[in-house]
Amino acid sequence: MATTTSARAARRKILNTVFVTLCMLATGVALFALGLILYSLFKQGFGGLSLDIFTMDTPAPGSPGGLRNALIGSFLMCGIGMVIALFIGVLAGTWLAEIGGDSPYGHAVRFLNDVLLSAPSILVGLFVYELLVKPFGGFSGWAGAVALALLATPIVTRTTEDILNLQPNALREAGMALGGSQFATVRKIIWKAAGAGLLTGGLLGFARISGETAPLLFTALNNQFLPDDWYNVPHLLSQPTSSVPVVMYNYALSPDDTWIRLAWVGALIVALAVLGINVLGRWLARDKSGH
Structure with a gap:
């Protein structure tokens, strides 16, 4: 034995x-x-990083230039997309975790959200093209922002549900015992307790969409020039809008050395941004003991 x-x-x-x-x-x-x-x-x-990258627009072949218009376009479309994704995703994740997650409808919503999580981004671009580009007769930054929002929303929804499910029921019982409604308990207690996790979900969603190219090719397309009133965001986004991933895609296939150099610089900026966001998200998601 x-x-x-x-x-x-x-x-x-x-x-x-x-x-x-x-x-x-x-x-x-x-x-x-x-x-x-x-x-x-x-x-x-x-080696291609310089002040011109942030102060000059994308150039003609062989001419000096930078990525200012692409950086502004990417920032605006990603920012607006994340605002939409956070609004819908947090509310949807809260409903799944706190209200109807165990109902048949809740199971259907969760299943569809999981399907969207794995959906190819090019299909999302085609969907938004048929929804917002073709009917309105032109590409626009607004359509690009909606496409990015559709990609980020499932991530925020799933993260929100998971984080809220980790919160102890004692918090909910304490809120109800003090006479608070379910809405007040979730808003003032549960969301605050899960604040770091909710922020992490938003950061992960932003990292997910910041390097997307395919949906923007079908929605925002590209624009080599930045209008003089670029600070007028509604006007800027009502027309084809440049973005760093699309510029990278176009310039990397070009025989022009200047464009290829800008493509590498754009790739480095996107990689550092995504890496930094993921590191920040991991840091925020750590437990309070610091492990």
Whole structure:
């Protein structure tokens, strides 16, 4: 009997060692690939960083220029898209977690949200093209913002539901015991307790859409020039609007060295922005003990 127990323990120890080794190997491969990507981005793009990148618009072939119009367009479309996504996603996630998540309708909403999470972004672009571009006779930044919002909303919804489900029922019971309505309890207690998690969901959604190209090709298209009244956001977004991912896509396929250099710089800026947002999201999501 003792021999059998010892053999089982030895076998489990060997299997555990093999499993841990494979996990470490997979992690090392992933980190190595990430390192190669970051190295190539820094090598090709860092040398092109200058003040002109942020003060000049995309140039004609062979001319000096920057990415000002693309950066402004990306910031506005991503920002407006996230406002829409946060409004819808937080409310939908709250409904799933606090009110109707166990109902048949709640299960259907959760299933459709999961489908949208894995939907190809190009399909979302085609949908918004048929909805907002073709009927109105032209591409626009507003259509691009809606497409990005459709991509970010499922992430915010799922994150909100998961975070709210982690909040202890004692908080809800305490709010109800003090005479608060369900709405007041959720708004003043549950949302505040889950504030860091909700913010993390928003940051992850922003990171998800900040590098999207396909939906913007079908909705916002591109615009090489920034109007003089670019600070007039409604007017700027009512026409084709430039974005960093689309500029990267177009310029990377060009034989012009200036455009290729700008494509690498744009890729570096997007990569650093996404990396920074993900790191910030992870930091905010850590528990209060600091682990």
